[in-house]
Amino acid sequence: MKKILSLLVAALLMGSLNAHAQLGDLLSSISKVVYAYTGNTEAVDLPGTWTYQGPALALGSDSALANVTGAALGATAENKVAGYLEKFGLKAGAVQFTFNEDLTFTCTVRGVPLAGTWRTLDDGKGVQLQFGRTLRYLSMTGALNKTLSGCEMLFDGSKFLAFAKNVMSVIGKTGDTAAAISGLADSYDKMKIGFKLSK
DSSP states (O other): OHHHHHHHHHHHHHHHHHHHHHHHHHHHHHHHHHHHHHOOSSOOOOOEEEEEEEEEEEESSOSHHHHHHHHHHHHHHHHHHHHHHHHTTOOTTSEEEEEOTTSEEEEEETTEEEEEEEEEEGGGTEEEEEEOGGGTTOEEEEEEEEETTEEEEEEEHHHHHHHHHHHHHHTTOOTTHHHHHHHHHHHHTTEEEEEEEEO
16 A cells, blocks of 8 residues: 555656646746747847837836737837838938947937937846937936847837937928827827837
């Protein structure tokens, strides 16, 4: 009888270990999905010159689940936002950020430089951009995510739209701006919008 009980206990333990291993595999898979969509948790080394590759989007939440859900909307939503932004010149390669070690930066949009100061928050997982008088001292605070190809800066949709609107007035492209901003605001007011950047 003791031998049978020992075998049963051993079998239960093996089953428990197997279930634990399967749970570990599942959590590892989920972690890989979250990593693929939100980037890893390493801080971004911001100083240097970064080039805009396209818009970055996430739901209006900092949770990994919300970002994964937002990423599932992914390509279609990003393509639509890219279409709006391209109407007034914010397209891949047309925007560059140069972040200096002295915490100043220059954002160049279609050849027009816009200066400001920057700082990272939350051990490099957040960023604050403070533009100068040209953009009416616009301040933008958002998430800074490291990605496989560079980084993403994600801001509250209203702040990003204020940035786009002010930039377009500075570079003298206001014709389609109101309609494009309105289209973005109507469709993406609950999302975070920002920049995909690469060095």
